[in-house]
Amino acid sequence: MTTHPQHSPRAARRGKHAPCPKQHERAHRQDAIEALLKRGVRGMLTSPEAALLAVYWRAERCLAERSRQILGDNARALQRHPGAADDEIRCLEARMEELLAARGRDAEAGEPAA
Numbered sequence: 213m214t215t216h217p218q219h220s221p222r223a224a225r226r227g228k229h230a231p232c233p234k235q236h237e238r239a240h241r242q243d244a245i246e247a248l249l250k251r252g253v254r255g256m257l258t259s260p261e262a263a264l265l266a267v268y269w270r271a272e273r274c275l276a277e278r279s280r281q282i283l284g285d286n287a288r289a290l291q292r293h294p295g296a297a298d299d300e301i302r303c304l305e306a307r308m309e310e311l312l313a314a315r316g317r318d319a320e321a322g323e324p325a326a
Contacts, residue, residue: 238275241268 230236248265251257257265
């Protein structure tokens with residue numbers, strides 16, 4: 213029913229590291245959807261395969277909707293607090309400069325660096 217993972221079109225695009233379990237499940241679903249759609253186009257899709265295609269397609273739509281909502285939430289948060297990240301970066305940079313200056317003073321005084 214599905215193609216072997218090494219022969220799938222996405223296999224060449226995947227990295228050399230093993231995917232996370234959710235990525236593996238998603239890649240399997242996408243490969244299965246592609247194979248089932250090809251069978252459907254040829255008119256060779258059985259009822260159980262059609263049911264499986266529907267389940268996989270709904271799972272992909274659900275994942276896409278959740279991703280869209282998360283991206284929207286992130287975009288709205290950035291709009292509400294546009295300078296928050298910049299402020300935090302400036303605070304961390306100032307703290308880093310303080311620590312480096314203190315380390316330089318300690319080195320001049322002959323104290324070992326922490």
